[in-house]
Amino acid sequence: MKLATWNVNSLAVRLPHLLEWLAATQPDAVCLQETKLTDDKFPHAEIEAAGYRAEWFGQKTYNGVALLSKTVAADVVKNIPGFDDEQARVITGTVNGIRLIGAYVVNGQALGTDKFAYKMRWLDALRAFVASELAVHSRLALLGDFNIAPEDRDVHDPAAWVGQVLVSPEERAHFVQLQALGLHDAFRLFEQPPKTYSWWDYRMLGFQKNKGLRIDHIMVSDALKPQVTACVIDRAMRKKEKPSDHAPVIAEI
């Protein structure tokens, strides 16, 4: 099974990229983030014509997530039950017997801000939700835009990033706590080329200079871990005309 996550940074703009990528890559399931569409605007007809079922959960202007799959997703849940959130950031469903939690983690803007406090609170709620799902679904993957670079090797210039969001000890501690639930960073299960990232700033020729961060992840449960045979970041879509600033992450299970 081919499983993927991709922050498309506006599905209105990136629908052609998505359709091209689906046709070329043929994932069995993919979680999308930053669709930036209200539910009535979601392009389900085009996606269905490409051979995918879709579940979606969006809002105006910001955020928005979707779960596309070749077979229908069961037991779909939108956002984190019991956590009051105005923002559309999580979509969960079961595809081919695997519980998939697609998440768009809060950015946090800057350390010490209200938005950062929301990020910390939000990650607490996500962890509790993942724990409760794991208790009933041993075969589980948590995947999406985590807005956390777990280690310095996931950062092009760690010194330049000290004191910024995405790399802070507080955020990394949340990633470690997710690992403590029995989740594994699928990318690090394999030998990887150094300086492999999933996001590059649109500014400062970030992609051309490979000034990136690895902040998009696929985490797999203990039960799934032995069945993962590969995990790669697909840089090709970042080279296209009008790309998303993120590249897809793909795991083979």
Place this chain on the structure above:
DNA sequence: ATGGCCTTGGTACAAGGA
């Protein structure tokens, strides 16, 4: 050497992203 973007809403430019 430094800085260099993109999207949305809405129609100028601010806010947010990372």
